[in-house]
Amino acid sequence: MDYSPAVKRLLSKEKVGIGDRVHIEKGKNSFEGIVMPNTGQPDLLVVKLSNGYNIGLETEDIKIKKLPELKKPLPKKFRHEYDKSKKTILILHTGGTVASKIDYETGAVSASVEPEDLLASMPELAKIANIRTEMVFQMYSGDMEPEHWIELAKKVAQEHERFDGIIITHGTDTIHYTTAALSFMLQNIPKPVIFVGSQRSSDRGSSDAAMNMICAAHFIVGGNFKGIALCMHANMNDDDCYIHSGLHVRKMHTSRRDSFRSIDVLPIARVSKTGNIEALYDFRTKGEYKSLPVFNKKVAIVKIHPGFNYKLLEFFEKAGYKGIVLEGTGLGHAPVDVLDKYTRHHALVLSAIKRLAKNSVVAMTSQCLYGKVNMNVYSYGRKLLEAGVVPVQMTPETAYVKLGWVLGHTKNAEAAKNLMQMNLIGEQVERIDPRAFLF
Amino acid sequence: MDYSPAVKRLLSKEKVGIGDRVHIEKGKNSFEGIVMPNTGQPDLLVVKLSNGYNIGLETEDIKIKKLPELKKPLPKKFRHEYDKSKKTILILHTGGTVASKIDYETGAVSASVEPEDLLASMPELAKIANIRTEMVFQMYSGDMEPEHWIELAKKVAQEHERFDGIIITHGTDTIHYTTAALSFMLQNIPKPVIFVGSQRSSDRGSSDAAMNMICAAHFIVGGNFKGIALCMHANMNDDDCYIHSGLHVRKMHTSRRDSFRSIDVLPIARVSKTGNIEALYDFRTKGEYKSLPVFNKKVAIVKIHPGFNYKLLEFFEKAGYKGIVLEGTGLGHAPVDVLDKYTRHHALVLSAIKRLAKNSVVAMTSQCLYGKVNMNVYSYGRKLLEAGVVPVQMTPETAYVKLGWVLGHTKNAEAAKNLMQMNLIGEQVERIDPRAFLF
Numbered sequence: 035m036d037y038s039p040a041v042k043r044l045l046s047k048e049k050v051g052i053g054d055r056v057h058i059e060k061g062k063n064s065f066e067g068i069v070m071p072n073t074g075q076p077d078l079l080v081v082k083l084s085n086g087y088n089i090g091l092e093t094e095d096i097k098i099k100k101l102p103e104l105k106k107p108l109p110k111k112f113r114h115e116y117d118k119s120k121k122t123i124l125i126l127h128t129g130g131t132v133a134s135k136i137d138y139e140t141g142a143v144s145a146s147v148e149p150e151d152l153l154a155s156m157p158e159l160a161k162i163a164n165i166r167t168e169m170v171f172q173m174y175s176g177d178m179e180p181e182h183w184i185e186l187a188k189k190v191a192q193e194h195e196r197f198d199g200i201i202i203t204h205g206t207d208t209i210h211y212t213t214a215a216l217s218f219m220l221q222n223i224p225k226p227v228i229f230v231g232s233q234r235s236s237d238r239g240s241s242d243a244a245m246n247m248i249c250a251a252h253f254i255v256g257g258n259f260k261g262i263a264l265c266m267h268a269n270m271n272d273d274d275c276y277i278h279s280g281l282h283v284r285k286m287h288t289s290r291r292d293s294f295r296s297i298d299v300l301p302i303a304r305v306s307k308t309g310n311i312e313a314l315y316d317f318r319t320k321g322e323y324k325s326l327p328v329f330n331k332k333v334a335i336v337k338i339h340p341g342f343n344y345k346l347l348e349f350f351e352k353a354g355y356k357g358i359v360l361e362g363t364g365l366g367h368a369p370v371d372v373l374d375k376y377t378r379h380h381a382l383v384l385s386a387i388k389r390l391a392k393n394s395v396v397a398m399t400s401q402c403l404y405g406k407v408n409m410n411v412y413s414y415g416r417k418l419l420e421a422g423v424v425p426v427q428m429t430p431e432t433a434y435v436k437l438g439w440v441l442g443h444t445k446n447a448e449a450a451k452n453l454m455q456m457n458l459i460g461e462q463v464e465r466i467d468p469r470a471f472l473f
Numbered sequence: 474m475d476y477s478p479a480v481k482r483l484l485s486k487e488k489v490g491i492g493d494r495v496h497i498e499k500g501k502n503s504f505e506g507i508v509m510p511n512t513g514q515p516d517l518l519v520v521k522l523s524n525g526y527n528i529g530l531e532t533e534d535i536k537i538k539k540l541p542e543l544k545k546p547l548p549k550k551f552r553h554e555y556d557k558s559k560k561t562i563l564i565l566h567t568g569g570t571v572a573s574k575i576d577y578e579t580g581a582v583s584a585s586v587e588p589e590d591l592l593a594s595m596p597e598l599a600k601i602a603n604i605r606t607e608m609v610f611q612m613y614s615g616d617m618e619p620e621h622w623i624e625l626a627k628k629v630a631q632e633h634e635r636f637d638g639i640i641i642t643h644g645t646d647t648i649h650y651t652t653a654a655l656s657f658m659l660q661n662i663p664k665p666v667i668f669v670g671s672q673r674s675s676d677r678g679s680s681d682a683a684m685n686m687i688c689a690a691h692f693i694v695g696g697n698f699k700g701i702a703l704c705m706h707a708n709m710n711d712d713d714c715y716i717h718s719g720l721h722v723r724k725m726h727t728s729r730r731d732s733f734r735s736i737d738v739l740p741i742a743r744v745s746k747t748g749n750i751e752a753l754y755d756f757r758t759k760g761e762y763k764s765l766p767v768f769n770k771k772v773a774i775v776k777i778h779p780g781f782n783y784k785l786l787e788f789f790e791k792a793g794y795k796g797i798v799l800e801g802t803g804l805g806h807a808p809v810d811v812l813d814k815y816t817r818h819h820a821l822v823l824s825a826i827k828r829l830a831k832n833s834v835v836a837m838t839s840q841c842l843y844g845k846v847n848m849n850v851y852s853y854g855r856k857l858l859e860a861g862v863v864p865v866q867m868t869p870e871t872a873y874v875k876l877g878w879v880l881g882h883t884k885n886a887e888a889a890k891n892l893m894q895m896n897l898i899g900e901q902v903e904r905i906d907p908r909a910f911l912f
Contacts, residue, residue, distance in 0.1 A: 175803075177809075177810045177812060183779075285840075288841045290843075334780075339873060400727045403725060405727030
């Protein structure tokens with residue numbers, strides 16, 4: 035969509051184009067930023083401010099002046115001298131904000147920073163360990179598919195022996211789905227594999243990527259940890275990160291740098307940017323390392339709500355789905371009691387669940403997110419259990435990943451139900467830490 | 474399902490039946506509780522302990538003794554003397570744990586306490602105000618349908634003039650959907666309407682119902698509040714409740730008594746059980762009172778996740794749905810970029826969204842739950858905006874309720890999209906309080 039004639043006139047008068055850096059005065063306010071393309075309201079001039087957020091300005095009384103392009107001087111190309119007294123970390127890039135910059139042509143943030151550039155902008159990393167980097171994908175995590183998890187798992191399986199640890203940079207939208215996927219696909223991996231993301235937090239102009247990377251490197255070198263975890267800001271200060279188990283973490287805020295939270299367990303550790311490591315929760319996988327990168331995509335997450343339509347369950351049945359993760363209400367409930375004229379269709383919900391649970395797996399989680407699923411307390415929970423629903427003690431996202439992974443191994447629904455109820459690698463929260471609620 | 478012969482033998486030897494109160498010794502442990510029916514593992518004897526939770530016991534080395542039935546002496550039938558110096562509160566019961574007891578025949582908790590019984594067990598209420606009670610429904614909130622919201626709204630509309638305030642007891646599973654529904658259906662109602670629930674918290678044997686009710690009554694009498702709100706435990710102590718806006722609250726834990734949390738705003742107030750009221754957040758509806766109890770059930774909540782199937786959107790289109798609330802990832806995203814062979818179907822996701830958004834409303838919320846939706850930051854957000862998706866600043870649950878309510882007023886999709894973007898009664902969070910994250 036084009037800008038309105040009024041906006042176009044204003045821009046052409048000052049020879050300002052899309053992507054140009056400008057100084058704007060409007061009334062008592064002044065701004066500096068980048069001119070963006072029209073985002074839907076043609077008569078508002080959109081400017082991306084230095085904090086990454088856009089404002090729309092009416093053209094009335096506006097003074098606009100083109101500024102020279104800001105060339106951020108990049109440090110000299112990073113030359114990495116191998117230091118055999120140090121550990122060696124492989125950084126695998128998959129894209130996301132942690133390795134992104136603004137594309138001034140389209141106004142979008144895009145994943146376009148080469149691994150070397152990222153390293154050059156974080157020279158502290160080289161003081162902690164020898165660093166090798168490689169680009170695996172260049173994408174936002176919201177676009178990631180289970181096939182990418184499999185490719186990434188294969189890459190880590192192939193590389194991990196040659197390094198002391200691996201850092202994976204990843205967009206934050208679905209990073210917790212990927213950490214869960216790699217936890218199942220690379221169970222008991224004998225090296226630390228730490229995911230790192232970055233939030234474009236609205237509260238600060240600067241990026242949080244560097245500190246998250248540095249804390250991850252410190253944890254690999256000094257944490258004595260093996261397995262899949264996520265390293266992100268612990269709070270709004272730029273001092274500490276948490277290391278979260280890849281199986282028990284969730285993005286709980288759209289923009290804050292401390293948006294990732296361990297659910298029902300404490301984080302594994304707190305790591306300061308100076309390398310201090312405080313252990314909080316002993317989460318270690320036991321058993322033999324296995325690389326099992328499989329996933330059956332005939333799985334889905336379905337949220338229960340008042341007014342829920344049983345025909346949605348029939349859609350999944352007809353579409354040949356092998357597994358459904360329900361996000362039930364409360365302790366793990368769905369509307370199944372017939373009480374009055376308004377609830378007559380609840381009998382159809384129950385029978386649709388029963389039919390689905392016969393030849394596929396219906397796993398129950400809670401949309402509360404925190405706390406145990408317990409379907410024995412109330413009558414409708416018991417009806418769901420009798421219909422064959424399997425309660426699981428994990429986030430809906432981890433349950434979804436586990437279910438797709440389990441169904442990648444077996445097509446037998448009964449075997450899959452048993453596997454869903456087992457605690458294979460610590461994915462079932464057996465003892466909730468009360469301190470972890472909204473920690 | 475029956476118990477195994479071994480369990481049956483054990484019970485019949487001591488003449489113990491289902492529903493009997495028993496004392497059990499097993500090894501070094503001893504328990505008191507109620508014998509429950511078999512819940513799926515026939516060789517485990519299930520006993521409901523006094524804290525409301527069930528344990529399954531192997532019969533080996535078990536000593537069981539039948540106890541006399543515990544008759545809790547009920548106070549004399551509550552006689553209410555009208556005191557004209559006091560305000561008068563109407564308590565409307567809808568069911569749920571707050572007004573429930575265990576059915577020893579089925580092992581389930583059931584809603585069967587008469588309003589008078591409840592009042593008799595909370596004599597403190599009569600010291601705060603004159604109390605009238607009425608049973609509207611007798612159901613768990615997980616069974617509640619939008620039609621029940623309409624009936625309840627009509628009841629409140631009809632009764633509120635005669636009272637100084639109304640307390641509504643309600644199951645906790647979907648209480649936040651109902652508070653949102655009544656906020657839209659009874660906007661600017663000139664009286665305080667306070668919902669109260671109760672959690673069977675696993676940490677304490679006692680019920681939290683009484684304190685929540687007492688705090689709600691104190692807030693009605695002394696809070697100078699008008700509108701729809703929810704009163705629940707502020708923390709794990711039995712001292713304070715929070716009053717949450719009916720539009721910005723969510724059940725965040727399956728079992729804790731302090732499971733309800735205000736999202737992105739502070740609670741309206743903290744109320745102590747002694748009647749101390751501390752105002753925290755000024756949330757008052759402005760404008761004329763309107764009773765608008767309508768809802769269009771052709772709406773649904775759909776969660777986005779890696780591996781999301783666009784055919785699910787086609788199902789809703791074919792089924793004649795008028796509105797979909799997406800729970801997007803991150804800032805409000807869905808997989809719409811085609812990058813490689815694994816993401817080819819993303820083009821179909823985008824076109825399915827575009828088609829749906831043409832004749833119906835597709836509103837975007839975030840599965841993060843906290844923080845603003847901002848679809849201008851990344852390219853895929855912008856593609857979704859161009860496809861006609863409407864970003865909204867509220868929980869997925871409130872967005873769902875608002876969408877059904879809006880579509881109860883107009884069948885015109887464009888008008889409905891406009892209404893979804895407006896801030897009608899404070900449902901859009903315009904300024905996030907950073908203190909409210911995981912508050």
